[in-house]
Amino acid sequence: MKSCDTSKAKSEEKIFSSEEIQMLKDEVRRSIDSGLKRFGDYYINGYTMLFTIETGVRVGELCALKWADVKDNYIHIHAQQLFQNFDGKKEVYYAPYTKYEKGISEDVRQFPLTNAIESLLNEIKAKQEKLVIESCNTDGRWIIEEAYTSALRRLCRSKVLTITNNHAFRMLFNSNVLISMGITVADRTAMLGHSIETNVKYYSYARKDFLEDVKAKLDAMGTTPQVTPSGHSKIAPFAKKA
Numbered sequence: 001m002k003s004c005d006t007s008k009a010k011s012e013e014k015i016f017s018s019e020e021i022q023m024l025k026d027e028v029r030r031s032i033d034s035g036l037k038r039f040g041d042y043y044i045n046g047y048t049m050l051f052t053i054e055t056g057v058r059v060g061e062l063c064a065l066k067w068a069d070v071k072d073n074y075i076h077i078h079a080q081q082l083f084q085n086f087d088g089k090k091e092v093y094y095a096p097y098t099k100y101e102k103g104i105s106e107d108v109r110q111f112p113l114t115n116a117i118e119s120l121l122n123e124i125k126a127k128q129e130k131l132v133i134e135s136c137n138t139d140g141r142w143i144i145e146e147a148y149t150s151a152l153r154r155l156c157r158s159k160v161l162t163i164t165n166n167h168a169f170r171m172l173f174n175s176n177v178l179i180s181m182g183i184t185v186a187d188r189t190a191m192l193g194h195s196i197e198t199n200v201k202y203y204s205y206a207r208k209d210f211l212e213d214v215k216a217k218l219d220a221m222g223t224t225p226q227v228t229p230s231g232h233s234k235i236a237p238f239a240k241k242a
Contacts, residue, residue, distance in 0.1 A: 013162075013163075014163070014168060014171055014205055015163070015168050015171045015172040015175055015176070015205050016161070016163060016168055016169075016172050018176065020159075020161060020163075021053060021172065023159055024049065024053075024155065024156070024159070025050065025053065027155060027158075027159065028043070028046040028047075028049055028050055028155070029046075031043055031046050032046050032047075041127075041131060042127055042128070042131055042133065044136055044143060045143075045147065045148050045151035045152070046151075047120070047123075047124050048062060048143060048148050049148075049151075049152060049155070049169075050120055051117070051120060051121075052166060052169045052170075053169055053173070054114065054116050054117050054120065054173075055075070055111055055117065055173070056169055056170040056171075056172070056173030056174060056177075056191075056192055057077060057111070057170070058080065058098070058099060058166075058167075058170065058193075059145050059148060059149060059166040059167075060080035060081045060082065060099065060145060061077050061079070061080050061098055061099075061193075062143070062148075062166075063080075063081035063142060063143045063144065063145050063148065064079040064080050064081045064094055064095070064142075065077070065079075067125075070113065070121060071113070072113070073112065073113050074110040074111060074112055074113050075110065075111045075112075075113055075117070076109070076110060077098060077109045077110070077111055077193065078096065078097070078098065078105060078107050078109060079094060079095060079096050079097065079098070080095050080097070080098055080099060081093075081094065081095070081142075081143075081144075081145055082095045083145075092142075092144060092145070098193050099193070100193045100194050100195075109190070109191075109193050110190075110191075111191050112191075148166070149165070149166060152164065152165070152166055153165070170192065170203070171202075171203045171205060173192075174188055174192060174199065174203040174204060175203065175204055175205040178191070179204060185199055185200060188203075
């Protein structure tokens with residue numbers, strides 16, 4: 001252990017900055033609207049990225065979501081996509097529990113259906129109805145984890161980003177969004193589906209651009225220093241020992 005680096009990774013090694021997220025969102029939107037053959041009329045991997053940015057869900061949970069999981073004011077997250085080998089061939093399957101539940105579903109995890117998420121889902125639903133798509137993909141298949149992560153990796157590398165994994169969206173959502181909003185750690189873990197210890201130790205990072213934001217907030221408070229009183233009326237003096 002003495003020769004191992006056990007220090008916590010820096011923010012820039014684990015999460016995207018606000019500018020990088022906007023860059024990815026803009027690029028996905030350009031791809032959706034481009035009409036290029038490689039993206040088609042229905043760029044499901046692009047829509048998947050946009051959804052993950054808004055929710056921070058695990059990629060396996062993302063691939064297992066169904067329209068039935070979208071309720072009036074929340075999204076029910078209770079399953080994941082897993083794979084196993086059959087005669088040397090990898091096959092994916094639907095597991096009715098999340099990673100944190102470890103095989104025993106508690107069936108209680110909910111994520112708020114925000115205006116942004118609802119708008120995105122309505123756009124996807126309208127596109128599916130127009131193209132007569134009854135599943136995630138045009139050929140009736142669901143989203144495959146490896147296909148999505150490969151598309152994400154290619155996009156990030158095309159933008160010369162060092163971070164290329166879906167997990168970075170998850171940590172970014174916790175650090176840049178939930179913590180900045182003052183959401184308690186108990187509520188954050190309820191939405192993201194892990195323990196409080198995991199959230200604090202592995203998911204809570206300083207934002208890449210936090211210095212500028214903190215400076216702006218401090219400047220907005222004014223530059224007059226807060227003077228700390230030199231004494232306290234309730235401090236009782238004790239006699240010194242002889």
